[in-house]
């Protein structure tokens with residue numbers, strides 16, 4: 001059995017702070033070297049360029065501080081969506097770059113990023129009707145010996161207990177929430193476009209979860225890592241209780 005111990009959210013938070021400081025140092029050094037050239041074009045250009053950089057850095061720093069506070073205290077410090085957007089689309093790729101320099105495995109950074117993302121959602125304390133929530137599952141959760149087609153209609157599952165699909169369907173029924181099974185990223189994107197949920201509970205490996213969270217934004221996506229006792233993409237499993245806990249937190253149950 002593989003070791004399923006995942007990285008803590010602290011890894012990504014520290015890496016993002018370090019990445020940001022390093023990025024600012026590198027860009028400032030670049031400006032220092034190119035400013036004489038800019039001056040040759042027009043004497044105001046270095047100042048204009050520097051002012052643009054300062055505004056960009058200010059937005060990045062404020063965004064990062066808001067995200068850090070929100071993630072650590074799980075209280076809503078996110079006064080604007082832009083903070084999360086910046087964090088997901090700019091800080092994460094930069095963190096990956098620095099992670100590579102320090103030889104931190106991409107998987108650990110990805111897992112940590114997923115935890116930070118989850119804590120940001122929890123901090124917002126979202127509440128949705130069952131019809132606004134979607135549980136999105138990877139096809140590899142289905143037992144390979146099962147002949148039933150569940151990608152088109154998950155309810156075809158006979159709940160035989162040979163994989164976790166049946167138990168997930170039971171939890172979904174309890175909360176009256178829709179379930180979809182995707183065979184890959186393209187299908188997952190299509191399902192999201194068709195069903196237009198406001199919140200997704202996605203189960204997948206770290207790679208698919210990270211890209212899913214980025215693609216689906218601004219739709220909130222809770223990421224739950226699958227367990228891979230037989231390696232990736234085959235007979236994977238999931239802690240169904242994690243799905244139940246997420247549903248408990250976000251779904252307004254019909255009385």
Ligand code: SF4
Nearest residue numbers: 146157158160163166
């Ligand atoms: S639980 Fe459902 S999907 Fe899984 S093996 Fe049984 S019938 Fe197939």
